[in-house]
Amino acid sequence: MAKKGRVFSGARPTGRQHLGNYLGAIKNYVALQDDFECVYCIVDVHALTTVETTQDLIQNTYDMALDWLAAGIRPEESIMFVQSHVPQVMELHTYLSMVTPLGKLTDLPTFKEKVRQNESNINYGLVGYPVLMTADIVLYNTDFVPVGVDQAPHLEFSRETVRSFNYRYGKAVLKEPLMKNTEIPKVLGIDGVQKMGKSLNNHIELASNAEETQKRVMQMVTDPQRLRRNDPGNPDVCNVFSMHKIFSTKEEVAQINSDCRTAGIGCVDCKKKYAANLNANLAPFRERRDDLGKNPTAVWDILHDGAGRARVIAEETMGAVRDALQLPK
Ligand code: SF4
Structure with a gap:
Protein backbone atom coordinates (compact mmCIF):
# COMPACT_ATOMS: atom_id res chain seq x y z
CA MET A 1 0.00 0.00 0.00
CA LEU A 188 2.45 9.79 35.85
CA GLY A 189 5.01 7.88 37.83
CA ILE A 190 4.22 5.55 40.71
CA ASP A 191 4.22 8.63 42.98
CA GLY A 192 1.02 9.67 41.21
CA VAL A 193 2.24 13.27 41.01
CA GLN A 194 5.16 13.71 38.63
CA LYS A 195 5.60 12.60 35.06
CA MET A 196 7.12 9.13 34.88
CA GLY A 197 10.88 9.36 34.48
CA LYS A 198 14.01 7.42 35.29
CA SER A 199 15.69 10.30 37.05
CA LEU A 200 12.80 10.44 39.52
CA ASN A 201 12.89 6.68 40.03
CA ASN A 202 9.10 6.62 39.74
CA HIS A 203 9.06 4.47 36.62
CA ILE A 204 8.04 0.96 35.63
CA GLU A 205 10.39 -0.61 33.11
CA LEU A 206 8.87 -2.49 30.22
CA ALA A 207 11.51 -5.18 30.46
CA SER A 208 11.14 -5.85 34.19
CA ASN A 209 9.89 -9.29 35.09
CA ALA A 210 6.35 -9.89 36.31
CA GLU A 211 7.40 -9.98 39.94
CA GLU A 212 9.31 -6.68 39.83
CA THR A 213 6.43 -5.07 37.97
CA GLN A 214 3.93 -6.15 40.59
CA LYS A 215 6.23 -4.82 43.31
CA ARG A 216 6.37 -1.40 41.62
CA VAL A 217 2.62 -1.34 41.05
CA MET A 218 1.99 -2.13 44.71
CA GLN A 219 3.99 1.02 45.58
CA MET A 220 1.71 3.23 43.49
CA VAL A 221 0.04 6.15 45.22
CA THR A 222 -3.76 6.01 44.95
CA ASP A 223 -6.57 8.41 45.92
CA PRO A 224 -4.87 10.32 48.76
CA GLN A 225 -8.23 10.84 50.52
CA ARG A 226 -8.83 7.13 50.80
CA LEU A 227 -7.09 6.29 54.05
CA ARG A 228 -8.87 3.09 55.14
CA ARG A 229 -10.13 0.07 53.27
CA ASN A 230 -13.74 0.99 54.14
CA ASP A 231 -13.47 4.56 52.88
CA PRO A 232 -15.06 5.08 49.48
CA GLY A 233 -12.48 6.17 46.90
CA ASN A 234 -12.47 8.47 43.91
CA PRO A 235 -11.06 6.76 40.83
CA ASP A 236 -11.02 10.08 38.94
CA VAL A 237 -8.02 11.23 40.96
CA CYS A 238 -6.28 7.85 41.07
CA ASN A 239 -3.33 7.01 38.83
CA VAL A 240 -3.98 3.28 39.19
CA PHE A 241 -7.41 3.82 37.68
CA SER A 242 -5.91 5.82 34.78
CA MET A 243 -3.72 2.84 34.02
CA HIS A 244 -6.62 0.41 34.30
CA LYS A 245 -8.28 2.43 31.54
CA ILE A 246 -5.36 1.55 29.27
CA PHE A 247 -4.56 -2.01 30.27
CA SER A 248 -7.83 -3.50 31.57
CA THR A 249 -11.00 -4.47 29.75
CA LYS A 250 -13.96 -2.08 29.52
CA GLU A 251 -15.95 -4.33 31.84
CA GLU A 252 -13.17 -4.38 34.44
CA VAL A 253 -12.82 -0.59 34.27
CA ALA A 254 -16.57 -0.12 34.78
CA GLN A 255 -16.55 -2.55 37.70
CA ILE A 256 -13.60 -0.87 39.42
CA ASN A 257 -15.15 2.54 38.82
CA SER A 258 -18.26 1.57 40.75
CA ASP A 259 -16.60 -0.71 43.34
CA CYS A 260 -14.03 1.95 44.24
CA ARG A 261 -16.73 4.56 44.91
CA THR A 262 -18.59 2.20 47.24
CA ALA A 263 -15.49 0.71 48.90
CA GLY A 264 -16.40 -2.57 47.25
CA ILE A 265 -12.78 -3.07 46.28
CA GLY A 266 -9.66 -2.23 48.25
CA CYS A 267 -6.63 -0.55 46.72
CA VAL A 268 -4.46 -3.61 47.27
CA ASP A 269 -6.76 -5.83 45.20
CA CYS A 270 -7.22 -3.09 42.63
CA LYS A 271 -3.46 -2.78 42.17
CA LYS A 272 -3.03 -6.55 41.99
CA LYS A 273 -5.55 -6.62 39.17
CA TYR A 274 -3.75 -3.82 37.35
CA ALA A 275 -0.37 -5.53 37.80
CA ALA A 276 -1.79 -8.78 36.40
CA ASN A 277 -3.26 -7.02 33.37
CA LEU A 278 -0.11 -4.99 32.77
CA ASN A 279 2.04 -8.11 32.94
CA ALA A 280 -0.28 -9.93 30.54
CA ASN A 281 -0.08 -6.99 28.12
CA LEU A 282 3.69 -6.85 28.30
CA ALA A 283 4.27 -10.61 28.07
CA PRO A 284 4.63 -10.72 24.25
CA PHE A 285 6.98 -7.70 24.37
CA ARG A 286 9.11 -9.38 27.01
CA GLU A 287 9.24 -12.62 25.08
CA ARG A 288 10.38 -10.83 21.91
CA ARG A 289 12.92 -8.82 23.90
CA ASP A 290 14.41 -11.96 25.42
CA ASP A 291 14.65 -13.51 21.98
CA LEU A 292 16.24 -10.49 20.32
CA GLY A 293 18.56 -10.01 23.27
CA LYS A 294 20.17 -13.40 22.61
S1 SF4 B 1 -9.65 1.12 44.49
FE1 SF4 B 1 -8.38 1.32 42.70
S2 SF4 B 1 -9.19 3.11 41.64
FE2 SF4 B 1 -9.96 3.18 43.74
S3 SF4 B 1 -8.49 4.47 44.84
FE3 SF4 B 1 -7.89 2.33 45.12
S4 SF4 B 1 -6.41 1.94 43.52
FE4 SF4 B 1 -7.53 3.79 42.97
Missing part, protein backbone atom coordinates in the same frame (compact mmCIF):
# COMPACT_ATOMS: atom_id res chain seq x y z
CA ALA A 2 1.32 3.46 -0.89
CA LYS A 3 2.46 5.37 2.15
CA LYS A 4 1.19 8.85 2.97
CA GLY A 5 4.59 10.46 3.37
CA ARG A 6 7.68 10.31 5.55
CA VAL A 7 7.61 10.68 9.31
CA PHE A 8 10.71 11.47 11.38
CA SER A 9 11.11 11.23 15.10
CA GLY A 10 14.14 11.08 17.36
CA ALA A 11 14.69 10.25 21.00
CA ARG A 12 17.71 10.41 23.25
CA PRO A 13 19.31 7.10 24.21
CA THR A 14 17.87 6.64 27.67
CA GLY A 15 18.41 2.91 27.96
CA ARG A 16 15.71 0.49 29.03
CA GLN A 17 12.38 2.10 28.27
CA HIS A 18 9.56 2.58 30.74
CA LEU A 19 5.80 2.74 30.51
CA GLY A 20 5.89 6.50 30.04
CA ASN A 21 8.18 6.10 27.01
CA TYR A 22 5.92 3.39 25.64
CA LEU A 23 2.60 5.19 26.01
CA GLY A 24 4.07 8.60 25.13
CA ALA A 25 6.07 7.65 22.04
CA ILE A 26 6.86 4.05 21.14
CA LYS A 27 3.25 2.90 20.82
CA ASN A 28 2.67 5.71 18.34
CA TYR A 29 5.91 4.91 16.47
CA VAL A 30 4.66 1.38 15.94
CA ALA A 31 1.20 2.49 14.76
CA LEU A 32 2.57 5.10 12.32
CA GLN A 33 4.39 2.41 10.39
CA ASP A 34 1.12 1.22 8.88
CA ASP A 35 0.55 4.46 6.98
CA PHE A 36 3.88 6.26 6.78
CA GLU A 37 7.45 5.68 5.79
CA CYS A 38 9.07 6.04 9.19
CA VAL A 39 12.53 7.22 10.13
CA TYR A 40 13.33 6.72 13.82
CA CYS A 41 16.57 8.02 15.20
CA ILE A 42 18.38 7.47 18.49
CA VAL A 43 19.87 10.90 18.97
CA ASP A 44 23.14 10.20 20.72
CA VAL A 45 24.71 13.55 19.72
CA HIS A 46 21.88 15.44 21.41
CA ALA A 47 22.59 13.48 24.56
CA LEU A 48 26.11 14.95 24.65
CA THR A 49 24.73 18.43 25.32
CA THR A 50 23.77 17.49 28.85
CA VAL A 51 25.63 14.33 29.87
CA GLU A 52 29.08 14.70 31.35
CA THR A 53 30.17 11.11 30.94
CA THR A 54 29.56 8.89 27.96
CA GLN A 55 30.32 5.58 29.63
CA ASP A 56 26.70 4.37 29.36
CA LEU A 57 26.01 5.70 25.87
CA ILE A 58 26.59 2.44 23.98
CA GLN A 59 24.63 0.32 26.44
CA ASN A 60 21.78 2.85 26.59
CA THR A 61 21.61 3.00 22.80
CA TYR A 62 21.50 -0.78 22.57
CA ASP A 63 18.86 -1.16 25.29
CA MET A 64 16.65 1.45 23.71
CA ALA A 65 16.95 -0.12 20.26
CA LEU A 66 16.14 -3.52 21.74
CA ASP A 67 12.99 -2.15 23.39
CA TRP A 68 11.88 -0.39 20.21
CA LEU A 69 12.28 -3.57 18.21
CA ALA A 70 10.55 -5.71 20.81
CA ALA A 71 7.68 -3.22 20.89
CA GLY A 72 7.10 -3.63 17.18
CA ILE A 73 9.32 -1.33 15.12
CA ARG A 74 9.74 -3.18 11.83
CA PRO A 75 13.30 -2.49 10.63
CA GLU A 76 12.70 -3.99 7.21
CA GLU A 77 10.14 -1.23 6.58
CA SER A 78 11.20 1.60 8.85
CA ILE A 79 14.62 3.15 9.10
CA MET A 80 15.93 2.89 12.63
CA PHE A 81 19.43 4.20 13.28
CA VAL A 82 21.83 6.13 15.48
CA GLN A 83 22.20 9.86 14.80
CA SER A 84 26.02 9.96 14.84
CA HIS A 85 26.19 7.21 12.22
CA VAL A 86 24.98 9.75 9.67
CA PRO A 87 27.58 12.54 9.96
CA GLN A 88 25.83 14.62 7.28
CA VAL A 89 23.55 15.85 10.06
CA MET A 90 26.48 17.72 11.62
CA GLU A 91 27.26 19.39 8.29
CA LEU A 92 23.66 20.47 7.78
CA HIS A 93 23.54 21.72 11.35
CA THR A 94 26.49 24.01 10.60
CA TYR A 95 24.87 25.48 7.48
CA LEU A 96 21.54 25.98 9.25
CA SER A 97 23.27 27.70 12.14
CA MET A 98 24.32 30.48 9.70
CA VAL A 99 20.68 31.44 9.14
CA THR A 100 19.69 31.25 12.80
CA PRO A 101 19.85 34.43 14.90
CA LEU A 102 21.51 33.70 18.24
CA GLY A 103 18.91 35.73 20.14
CA LYS A 104 16.16 33.52 18.82
CA LEU A 105 17.86 30.48 20.34
CA THR A 106 18.58 32.04 23.71
CA ASP A 107 15.00 33.36 23.92
CA LEU A 108 13.46 29.91 23.56
CA PRO A 109 11.70 28.81 26.77
CA THR A 110 13.23 25.35 26.35
CA PHE A 111 16.73 26.86 26.38
CA LYS A 112 15.97 28.82 29.52
CA GLU A 113 14.64 25.63 31.12
CA LYS A 114 17.79 23.73 30.14
CA VAL A 115 19.95 26.48 31.60
CA ARG A 116 18.08 26.10 34.88
CA GLN A 117 18.65 22.33 34.83
CA ASN A 118 22.32 22.47 33.77
CA GLU A 119 23.67 25.59 35.38
CA SER A 120 27.19 24.19 35.52
CA ASN A 121 27.28 23.07 31.88
CA ILE A 122 25.84 25.67 29.56
CA ASN A 123 27.66 24.84 26.38
CA TYR A 124 27.49 25.99 22.78
CA GLY A 125 25.82 22.70 21.78
CA LEU A 126 23.01 23.31 24.23
CA VAL A 127 22.24 26.67 22.62
CA GLY A 128 22.26 25.12 19.16
CA TYR A 129 20.15 22.12 20.15
CA PRO A 130 17.08 23.23 18.13
CA VAL A 131 19.26 23.78 15.07
CA LEU A 132 20.61 20.23 15.27
CA MET A 133 17.06 19.03 15.82
CA THR A 134 16.01 20.87 12.66
CA ALA A 135 18.89 19.30 10.76
CA ASP A 136 17.73 15.87 11.98
CA ILE A 137 14.28 16.45 10.61
CA VAL A 138 14.97 18.09 7.27
CA LEU A 139 17.98 15.96 6.34
CA TYR A 140 15.59 13.10 5.66
CA ASN A 141 13.20 15.16 3.55
CA THR A 142 10.57 14.69 6.22
CA ASP A 143 6.89 15.38 5.61
CA PHE A 144 5.58 15.00 9.15
CA VAL A 145 6.86 15.10 12.69
CA PRO A 146 4.60 13.55 15.34
CA VAL A 147 4.48 16.04 18.20
CA GLY A 148 2.13 16.95 21.00
CA VAL A 149 0.71 20.47 21.26
CA ASP A 150 3.36 21.51 23.80
CA GLN A 151 6.09 20.60 21.31
CA ALA A 152 4.52 22.64 18.50
CA PRO A 153 6.80 25.70 19.06
CA HIS A 154 9.87 23.50 18.47
CA LEU A 155 8.57 22.41 15.14
CA GLU A 156 7.62 25.96 14.27
CA PHE A 157 11.23 26.92 14.95
CA SER A 158 12.33 24.24 12.46
CA ARG A 159 9.86 25.45 9.86
CA GLU A 160 11.08 29.04 10.23
CA THR A 161 14.69 27.90 9.93
CA VAL A 162 13.89 26.05 6.72
CA ARG A 163 12.14 29.13 5.35
CA SER A 164 15.14 31.33 6.24
CA PHE A 165 17.52 28.92 4.57
CA ASN A 166 15.42 28.58 1.43
CA TYR A 167 14.92 32.34 1.25
CA ARG A 168 18.60 33.13 1.71
CA TYR A 169 19.74 30.66 -0.90
CA GLY A 170 16.90 31.34 -3.29
CA LYS A 171 15.60 27.83 -3.71
CA ALA A 172 13.08 25.53 -2.10
CA VAL A 173 15.90 23.16 -1.34
CA LEU A 174 14.73 21.99 2.08
CA LYS A 175 11.24 20.70 2.80
CA GLU A 176 9.20 22.42 5.52
CA PRO A 177 8.04 19.65 7.84
CA LEU A 178 4.44 19.60 8.97
CA MET A 179 3.24 18.83 12.46
CA LYS A 180 1.46 15.55 12.86
CA ASN A 181 -0.62 16.51 15.84
CA THR A 182 -0.38 13.65 18.26
CA GLU A 183 -2.09 13.17 21.54
CA ILE A 184 0.73 12.41 23.90
CA PRO A 185 -0.65 11.20 27.22
CA LYS A 186 1.10 12.41 30.34
CA VAL A 187 1.94 9.23 32.16
CA ASN A 295 21.89 -11.86 19.59
CA PRO A 296 23.11 -8.32 20.30
CA THR A 297 25.09 -8.27 17.05
CA ALA A 298 21.85 -8.59 15.10
CA VAL A 299 20.48 -5.52 16.90
CA TRP A 300 23.58 -3.50 15.99
CA ASP A 301 23.34 -4.83 12.42
CA ILE A 302 19.79 -3.45 12.24
CA LEU A 303 21.02 -0.04 13.41
CA HIS A 304 23.93 -0.07 10.96
CA ASP A 305 21.69 -1.12 8.10
CA GLY A 306 19.27 1.68 9.02
CA ALA A 307 22.15 4.18 9.06
CA GLY A 308 23.21 3.02 5.60
CA ARG A 309 19.70 3.66 4.25
CA ALA A 310 19.51 6.98 6.10
CA ARG A 311 22.86 8.08 4.63
CA VAL A 312 21.52 7.58 1.10
CA ILE A 313 18.66 10.03 1.76
CA ALA A 314 20.98 12.35 3.67
CA GLU A 315 23.52 12.49 0.87
CA GLU A 316 20.79 13.33 -1.63
CA THR A 317 19.64 16.24 0.53
CA MET A 318 23.19 17.43 1.13
CA GLY A 319 23.95 17.36 -2.59
CA ALA A 320 21.10 19.82 -3.14
CA VAL A 321 22.13 21.89 -0.11
CA ARG A 322 25.77 22.17 -1.21
CA ASP A 323 24.63 23.16 -4.71
CA ALA A 324 22.34 25.82 -3.28
CA LEU A 325 25.18 27.15 -1.15
CA GLN A 326 27.39 27.21 -4.25
CA LEU A 327 30.21 25.56 -2.37
CA PRO A 328 33.29 24.86 -4.45
CA LYS A 329 33.36 21.33 -5.79
